[in-house]
Amino acid sequence: MTLLRFDGVGKTYPGGHRALDDLSFSVQAGEMVFITGHSGAGKSTLLKLAHLSERPSAGSVWFDGKNLERVRGKQVALHRRRLGVVHQDHCLLLDRTVADNVALPLLIAGLAPAEIQRRVRHALDSLGLAERAGHRSTDISTGEQQRVGIARAMALQPALLLADEPTGNLDPSLAADIMNQLVGLCRQGTAVVIASHDLALVKRMKKRVLVIDKGRLMDDISPEELADE
Numbered sequence: 771m772t773l774l775r776f777d778g779v780g781k782t783y784p785g786g787h788r789a790l791d792d793l794s795f796s797v798q799a800g801e802m803v804f805i806t807g808h809s810g811a812g813k814s815t816l817l818k819l820a821h822l823s824e825r826p827s828a829g830s831v832w833f834d835g836k837n838l839e840r841v842r843g844k845q846v847a848l849h850r851r852r853l854g855v856v857h858q859d860h861c862l863l864l865d866r867t868v869a870d871n872v873a874l875p876l877l878i879a880g881l882a883p884a885e886i887q888r889r890v891r892h893a894l895d896s897l898g899l900a901e902r903a904g905h906r907s908t909d910i911s912t913g914e915q916q917r918v919g920i921a922r923a924m925a926l927q928p929a930l931l932l933a934d935e936p937t938g939n940l941d942p943s944l945a946a947d948i949m950n951q952l953v954g955l956c957r958q959g960t961a962v963v964i965a966s967h968d969l970a971l972v973k974r975m976k977k978r979v980l981v982i983d984k985g986r987l988m989d990d991i992s993p994e995e996l997a998d999e
């Protein structure tokens with residue numbers, strides 16, 4: 771089932787800079803896709819359009835069969851409830867504990883307290899953060915903060931997880947661990963779209979890769995093509 775579809779999408783920012791140009795691709799439910807390209811290629815812009823923090827200047831973005839152009843006002847929050855987002859700068863609430871940070875979106879989504887507790891524990895365990903659950907987010911390392919951001923997105927069990935350089939501050943073995951967790955999330959049906967500069971990591975994962983240059987799709991490499999290398 772197609773979950774996310776970009777159809778001839780262009781994005782020109784105020785001031786006239788064209789960040790995306792006639793971009794078309796689809797992502798299936800449960801698929802993992804890497805977006806690679808030089809700095810400024812348009813990777814983050816692509817994620818922002820799926821998240822509705824930016825709107826396209828041309829073409830359309832579809833999510834679960836719905837044209838996001840029609841998703842306005844209060845519906846934007848409902849759309850975002852189906853997404854998990856991992857930011858470059860993890861955006862944690864620094865005066866709250868690690869567990870509170872992971873629980874907050876689940877509270878907002880209206881889950882029952884027992885289910886919240888179960889999911890928080892599972893997400894923290896999976897990312898090796900169980901012993902940090904009660905620590906304030908200011909009192910853990912940058913790499914740990916980044917993992918909390920990933921745990922928070924995973925605990926939501928979203929239809930689509932958008933990750934912008936999710937392993938940027940992590941050492942290679944931890945980065946590989948986290949990628950494996952994300953593969954596990956895909957197996958449960960979440961589509962995962964990851965913008966990454968880390969070509970070595972992207973190659974190792976042997977998942978689909980979209981290569982973007984100056985806002986245009988230059989290549990769409992299937993896992994089968996990478997498996998042959």
Ligand SMILES: Nc1ncnc2c1ncn2[C@@H]1O[C@H](COP(=O)(O)OP(=O)(O)OP(=O)(O)O)[C@@H](O)[C@H]1O
Binds near residue numbers: 784807810816965
């Ligand atoms: N809000 C904005 N206003 C104007 N130009 C912008 C804005 N956001 C991004 N851009 C420009 O659009 C282009 C694409 O930016 P984007 O952040 O999508 O690239 P990227 O591939 O994610 O880069 P990086 O890997 O460095 O994060 C860049 O030239 C950038 O300067």
